[in-house]
Amino acid sequence: MLTPEERRRYRRHLQLPEIGEAGQLKLKAARVLVVGAGGLGCPVLQYLAAAGVGTLGIVDADVVDESNLHRQILFGPADVGRTKATVAAEVLARLNPLVATEVHAKRLDVANVRVLVEAYDVVVDGTDNFATRYLLNDACVLLNRPLVSGAIYKFEGQVSVFNYQGGPTYRCLFPVPPGADEAPNCSATGVLGVLPGVVGTAQATETLKVLLNLGEVLSGRLWLFDALTFATRILKFARQPDQAALLLGTADPAAYAELCQPVLPTISATELHRALAGPAAPLLLDVREPHEYAAGHLPGAVSLPLSQLDARAAEVPATGPVVVYCQGGTRSARALERLQAGRGLENLQSLEGGLAGYEEGTV
Structure with a gap:
């Protein structure tokens, strides 16, 4: 009742x-x-x-x-x-x-x-x-x-x-x-x-x-x-x-x-770990929000929240390897789509599984 x-x-x-x-x-x-x-x-x-x-x-x-x-x-x-x-x-x-x-x-x-x-x-x-x-x-x-x-x-x-x-x-x-x-x-x-x-x-x-x-x-x-x-x-x-x-x-x-998805360049946690230890380490771009970045981020990563990406897109270098990451991989893929469409950048990769996957894979 x-x-x-x-x-x-x-x-x-x-x-x-x-x-x-x-x-x-x-x-x-x-x-x-x-x-x-x-x-x-x-x-x-x-x-x-x-x-x-x-x-x-x-x-x-x-x-x-x-x-x-x-x-x-x-x-x-x-x-x-x-x-x-x-x-x-x-x-x-x-x-x-x-x-x-x-x-x-x-x-x-x-x-x-x-x-x-x-x-x-x-x-x-x-x-x-x-x-x-x-x-x-x-x-x-x-x-x-x-x-x-x-x-x-x-x-x-x-x-x-x-x-x-x-x-x-x-x-x-x-x-x-x-x-x-x-x-x-x-x-x-x-x-x-x-x-x-x-x-x-x-x-x-x-x-x-x-x-x-x-x-x-x-x-x-x-x-x-x-x-x-x-x-x-x-x-x-x-x-x-x-x-x-x-x-x-x-x-x-x-x-x-x-299905229906544009092909976005990605990098695995293992590949990123190897690249960071090499002579030409990529620039790390953290597109999470500031409070997430403050709670913990990859060493040397630059904070560029997705919410600010359109206004600050010019800050992303057009040369040299750049790895974009978020917590799980969703926002970084979206950031790549925006930067590719807006500036035609071809030097970007999205971290598969995001920070969570990287930390899990490198423990």
């Missing part, structure tokens, strides 16, 4: 005969995994928490960057440098203390995707890269979980629900992954700040419809939105059995990492 506090909080839901107490109890018992606590994940998490979804899992290894603040509305200036998943959970606890959050401050990959997806009833994709979208799709197909997908680009957005009650999957709609030059992201192209709010709210709506078995779910239909004209369209698509083959579990895990 609902508690008196829950009855007061969810009164407007209870007044809807299509939801009522039975529906609210379904939401209370539901477990939803939100992958990505960025522009799309923020409104999804806010509305699902406010609606009373009992348990929300948050997957995101990234930290808050100042450039996130114009669209990722769970975060403020004081959160810059903190882990997004942790901050999001704190904000949701204040928004609705009646729901539980489970923080997964890690990158979704082949090694953990099955365990994470299997623990939840519905998965919401709020990521910004095709490799993760295909990985999530394959895990949801394998484990029979509905996947509520959203994507944004500049002024346009789209939403669909894949693998719902035997319906089409992501691969049915997009059977061939795009090439690296066809897969831009917000950091490279920009995005209207309010757009992820519109698209993320639509994803939250579809998630509630799936959980409550309400209305006509966007299964086999792709909702398209243009913020400049406010035009919307719905494209219909069917399940393609020949496109439902699963890559997950049948191929080299590296195949996902290679």
Whole structure:
């Protein structure tokens, strides 16, 4: 039964005969995994928490960057440098203390995707890269979980629900992954700040419809939105059995990492250790936030936080070897992408596994 506090909080839901107490109890018992606590994940998490979804899992290894603040509305200036998943959970606890959050401050990959997806009833994709979208799709197909997908680009957005009650999957709609030059992201192209709010709210709506078995779910239909004209369209698509083959579990895990991704030069912990002991040691560039750098860094490393990279890009030398590192490898890869796109630098390498991997590999 609902508690008196829950009855007061969810009164407007209870007044809807299509939801009522039975529906609210379904939401209370539901477990939803939100992958990505960025522009799309923020409104999804806010509305699902406010609606009373009992348990929300948050997957995101990234930290808050100042450039996130114009669209990722769970975060403020004081959160810059903190882990997004942790901050999001704190904000949701204040928004609705009646729901539980489970923080997964890690990158979704082949090694953990099955365990994470299997623990939840519905998965919401709020990521910004095709490799993760295909990985999530394959895990949801394998484990029979509905996947509520959203994507944004500049002024346009789209939403669909894949693998719902035997319906089409992501691969049915997009059977061939795009090439690296066809897969831009917000950091490279920009995005209207309010757009992820519109698209993320639509994803939250579809998630509630799936959980409550309400209305006509966007299964086999792709909702398209243009913020400049406010035009919307719905494209219909069917399940393609020949496109439902699963890559997950049948191929080299590296195949996902290679999907749609530009090839970035990397250096392993062993190679860096050897290079630092040699006659032409590389310059070390630490792109973590200042408080992380102050807590410990590689000897001789120069601090250049990712949040300041665009303003200070000219400080990065164009000659001589430069190794960029962060805590786990995500931010350093992003720094390389920015520096390659902005200045065309070819003397950079990203440290595989970041500082954590280096310290583990050299103990």
